Amino acid sequence: MEELDVEPTTTDIPAGEGNHLGFAWGPGDILVYDTIYKASGATGTCSPFIHEVRKDEDIYSPILRKLFNESHHIFVGLQTTREDLPNKNKKTQFVSISKNYRSVIRACMEELQQVAVLTQDTELATQYGNQVSILLAIELIWNLCEVLFIDAAPGGSLLLHLLDWVRLHKADVDEKAQEVLQSESPSEHHSYWDVVLSYVLQGRMDEARQMLVKWSTLKPAARSMYKQMDKLLSKMPVYNPGGNQTLTEFDVKWRHWHDEVDHCLQDNSFASDPNLELICKILMGDEDALLEQKDLLSTWYHFLVTRLLFSHPTVKPTELHYYAQSCLAMFDSPSAPEPLDSILLAAFEFDIHQVIKDCSIALNNWWFVAHLTDLLDHCNLLQSHNLHFGSNLREFLLLEYASGLFTHHSLWQLAVDYFDYCPEFGRVYLEQQIEHVPLDTERKALKVLRICEQRQMSEQVRSICKIMAKRALRNNRLGSALSWSIRAKDAAFATLISERFLQDYCARGTFSDLDLIDNLGPAMLLSDRLTFLGKYREFHKLYGEKHFQDAAKLLLSLMTAKIAPRSFWMTLLMDALPLLEQKEVIFSADQTHELIFCLEELTSSLKTTGLDTPMQDEDMEVTKVELLRLALARNLAMAIVKEGTVEV
């Protein structure tokens, strides 16, 4: 057995003291209950409750449902992207898909933030707050993965992307800047220099310069010093990946600028103003000066990006891990490294599997790892990392996520598409789970049926139709029941229902649900009994329309072709009685012979089986047979006479 990565979490079940717990696995949940077994000496009573332990609580959040629904759409789009695109186009497509995912996360986060503010319930507010912080972390990780793995920018542009990443996730500067600018005298504001420094630390030089103007107008004496700083800031080279400048050219330019900054520092040009001097030190990439700004940087990865900006702007992806490790060590946060830190570090080390593994452990939902892994897999970034259980990592995570969705009373429909795109086990999972969807209405049953039919899951189709047919039968809706069994091509059940129809007919003397039986069409051939039902009804129709010849022929063929069940022969023969009694000869001599033969076969079989029919019924039967014999004999006589007569 493999070592555990983390201690499993404990869930307390409010059960009776000292009782043994029993449990049952569900597709996503576990049911836990008290058993009658007790630890020796325990006196607690057995609790009558069954507890449902859910693995993934997030799918029950109404706002996160939007995330699941919107991302489902993106996911399906990703699976159907064309394989034959050239690699370059593919990459832009994947980056844009990644951005779509992130924008969905952002939208969700914003909505959660809004409701968290509006809600009165403090407990709910904390819950929303927690969800927001989880989504924030998810978005942060996803964005970094996008920069490092999917976009995979080379040296030069890499830093630009990392700067964007930091700016997006440290947006509180802008709020503070607003506050400062709206105050009466911005440069006197206590946060003024914080804002200027923050802009510099994020490499937003133009904004930093605009802020500095406010200060210079107040301090005309420091005019030359300001001008010099402004010049340094404006001249800082920025790599332009679209331009025709090579990385070497940029490097030369940057070194030149760096020397200039160094020169200023050596000159003590800014010695009279500690703030400007500090900025100058930061521009130099002075690590001590940077570390002094821990509060403004707030995280080690901000520190990392800022350090790279001012010391190694052409950093290559392969060198990142070295800087990341040292920055994490240097930043030396007081608390122990949190899961987020190790996940980001693993990302900087390009250890994709570690990122996914750590995220799976740290996060309480499968949504993130499943979608990220799937995207990375499409980018061909995951080596065939075979698990010793199930299929590959992508499929394993997707299955986990989809199974969670399937336990939800409403989101199960989304899960179907996820199962579809799991080539190895998806179908088995779907087959297992689809049968557990409760079918409250026919419309829902039709939807489930459509899912099964599209995937040629004939067994599930049969089972769903059978459930519906049985329910209809229980509610005495024979027509509906028959429709369902015809849809499932379930011959046995169709026979059963046809039998019920015939019984009803025998009891009442009329057919119910004529609209259905008259319109069976080719469906009639599903089962012998159904064929008989349809044909028998046809006989009645012919008889009603006074097409006696055709009716008689049909009636006889029902018996001779053995379509009619033996138990029904007496009824059929009795139906023949009025035809035999017509003035006109309807049954020919041959047909009458056949009828006589049928009657004899029936009576002899009845004798041999020797059914214990009550006295009264027996009398009835005897009378019937006598009546029939008489009618048959008379008809035979008439037929012989008629057939023997030559028309003159």
Add this chain to the structure above:
Amino acid sequence: MEGTNAKYVSQKISKTRWRPVSSSSLQQPEVFAAGSWDNEENKISIWSIGDHVLSGMEDEFEGDPQLLCECKHSGDVLDLQFLDQERVVTASSTGAVTIYQLRPNIQAMSVSHRWTRAHHYPCDNAPCTGVVCKSPEIVTVGEDGRINLFRADQEALIRTIDNADSSTIHAVTFLKTTEILTVNSIGQIKIWDFRQQSNTPAQILSQTGDRVPLHCVARHPNQQHIVATGGQDGMLCIWDARQGKAPASLMEAHTAEMWEVHFHPTNPDHLFTCSEDGSLLHWETTTSSSDMTFLQGGRNNSVLSRSAVAPAGGGQSIISAWLSGDSSKGRLETTHMLPSQTLSVNSLDVLGQCLVCGTDGEAIFVNRQVPV
């Protein structure tokens, strides 16, 4: 599609309906009702796409539907109709038929009347699958094959036809004032006349061959004999109720169940269908449409008089392109109204230039620039 907004609402939407606008004004609809299904707790909700309401959310996208009010609904909302501007009637999977009253300014809504167990089996509830209103009359149909006639102002049931159908009735519409038309799960159309006391249909139309279950029905707003239906195979059928047992034309539309079909109420050369396959289609007969609708007769319509033969009396020959339904001759054009998506579009409604539809992907789409 241009002008289509999606709003995710955290519940699967089974029905969407515009609130009627007063017939005298030519304004566009602003308020619609939506019903949910398959949720632990289902709801009926009223939304506005107007600009004047609730300016609290400034950053919301303009035209994004805003929730005005909502109300719990026991069971799935299987159908939803506005009785008038202030009242909504719902059909529930519990078999109940409920009238909801909207409060002034639509700040709230409440149940004004409920007929529980309007549809039922001997010892169980039966889902009520469809409702149609012609104020004050309400007709409902259900899985129990029953047709009920209610009046909004009366507690008692006015008329009921038990065993009107041996299978499930999926939808109902008014054909004339006293005539209704139902479609069922064995592919039949039945016309019922409430003036007749007998409990048998006045007429049955059915497809030849396969008995494809029919799920929806719509009547042409001007030519009452023209009826469109959609069924399990996603085909659009146009029927002429006056003649023939078989459909006048059959058109391939969707690849799965067609859940709803609607003629445009004022411009019936346009028709809209939505389906389980996740698409919403806009059908347009590309003949000189305005002439067709407003100038009946007097025009030379010989171009399209192939199958439309019956003169409607008075020397007018109203001929509908729908009955010929010949897409091969370019008379019929179809356009997809939604971006590709895989989950079912359960319901749609169109009024003026506005279209609203709801999906199993928990989204409501609104388009305010429908080209009609």
